[in-house]
Amino acid sequence: MKPTITYFFITLFFLGSLSAFAQTDKREELEKRRSELQLEIQRISKLRTNNLKKEQSVLVQVEDLDTQISTTEKLIKVTNQQANLITRNINDNLKKIEKFRTELKDLKEDYAKMITKSYKSRSDQNRIMFLLSSDNFLQAYKRMKYMQQYTDYRKEQGDQIQDRTKMLQILNSDLIVQRKDKDKLISANKATQIQLKKDKGIQEQLVSQIRKQEGKFASELRKKQQEINRIDNEIDRIIREAIARSNKGAKKEDVERGRFNATPESRALASKFEENKGKLPWPVKAGVVSTRFGTQPHPVVKSTTISSNGVRIDTEDGGKARAVFGGTVSEIQAVKGANKVVMVRHGDYLTIYSNLSDVNVRKGDKVSINQELGTIGKATSTGKTTLYFLVYKNSQKLDPATWVYKM
Numbered sequence: 001m002k003p004t005i006t007y008f009f010i011t012l013f014f015l016g017s018l019s020a021f022a023q024t025d026k027r028e029e030l031e032k033r034r035s036e037l038q039l040e041i042q043r044i045s046k047l048r049t050n051n052l053k054k055e056q057s058v059l060v061q062v063e064d065l066d067t068q069i070s071t072t073e074k075l076i077k078v079t080n081q082q083a084n085l086i087t088r089n090i091n092d093n094l095k096k097i098e099k100f101r102t103e104l105k106d107l108k109e110d111y112a113k114m115i116t117k118s119y120k121s122r123s124d125q126n127r128i129m130f131l132l133s134s135d136n137f138l139q140a141y142k143r144m145k146y147m148q149q150y151t152d153y154r155k156e157q158g159d160q161i162q163d164r165t166k167m168l169q170i171l172n173s174d175l176i177v178q179r180k181d182k183d184k185l186i187s188a189n190k191a192t193q194i195q196l197k198k199d200k201g202i203q204e205q206l207v208s209q210i211r212k213q214e215g216k217f218a219s220e221l222r223k224k225q226q227e228i229n230r231i232d233n234e235i236d237r238i239i240r241e242a243i244a245r246s247n248k249g250a251k252k253e254d255v256e257r258g259r260f261n262a263t264p265e266s267r268a269l270a271s272k273f274e275e276n277k278g279k280l281p282w283p284v285k286a287g288v289v290s291t292r293f294g295t296q297p298h299p300v301v302k303s304t305t306i307s308s309n310g311v312r313i314d315t316e317d318g319g320k321a322r323a324v325f326g327g328t329v330s331e332i333q334a335v336k337g338a339n340k341v342v343m344v345r346h347g348d349y350l351t352i353y354s355n356l357s358d359v360n361v362r363k364g365d366k367v368s369i370n371q372e373l374g375t376i377g378k379a380t381s382t383g384k385t386t387l388y389f390l391v392y393k394n395s396q397k398l399d400p401a402t403w404v405y406k407m
Helices: 003-053 059-119 123-133 137-212 214-248 251-254 264-275
Strands: 287-291 294-299 305-308 311-315 320-322 327-334 342-347 349-359 372-377 386-393 396-398
Touching: 003 059, 003 287, 059 214, 059 287, 137 214, 214 287, 214 305, 214 327, 214 342, 214 349, 214 386, 264 342, 264 349, 327 349, 342 372
Parallel strands: none
Antiparallel strands: 287 311, 294 305, 311 386, 320 372, 327 342, 342 349, 349 372, 349 386, 386 396
């Protein structure tokens, strides 16, 4: 085989390998995301079942169901992406199979011609006469090299036929597996869509009840927002007082700007905290975000908005709050409607764990990542086991979802 042709096939193989690796990474990423969504749906479904046993209000039921429907729709989308990726892989394999079949056919025909030609000149006498009929030693040497190259080329052709045959077998086997995987995904997606249709049917019935008494539910939401605002204001007060205590003798501008008095140690800890933005663990072992940071319209009562300085995470009864990063417990205070509040300082960053019925730590304790801080209590407005989790930089409110991994 000519060197340029060899390089061409090596380049094709290299590019094909890069494409295969990229597709494998994408496939693994989608499968991981699909598994995460399935687990999240299981958690939401379990929490909904527990909440229904507690005879929750229609409004709470709709909020829980809306979360489950949203997550189910994400699962369907990811599953479709997986199926589409497999379809592209199948089409690529079919093209490769057709290409290899054509190459194999040409190789076999070429090989058959060589075998026929070799058979006709197979005798040792013919080969010897071919060499002896040379005009000089150099020509004899070239003829000998030609005969050797011809033999090598014939062997190479045979090896290529074997390689192409093996590649075809592998591709055909992959094709069978891929088609089975695609069928499984399509079947799973059909079952998920059936469940989604049922959930939406239940949601429509509940929404219909709310529409008939929208004024009543809007009033209920306003009371809920007032409770949230009161708790948020109380937490803000605790933070301001903590900053003021830490700033005795500090620079005037730090006090006025509501910043902690920085030390080399606290600056180093804050820097490590920043490096882990988007990678922090969840503050609960398993849970579902029921209220997000900032202001957003209610999923059903559109005339009403919900505003929050942090996120509310519904979890199982008896669930534990866990530190998302190493730091020092700077405050533990009781807040009406929010049980106990634990504040952990990480330099000039704060993570706040509100609505703990019991606390396992004391003020001044050093805590490590994932260390249990206390038992999560039930929210007064919903009766659900809910952790209210906040992230601050000094007195500045931050969205926890940008700090916690896949929140």
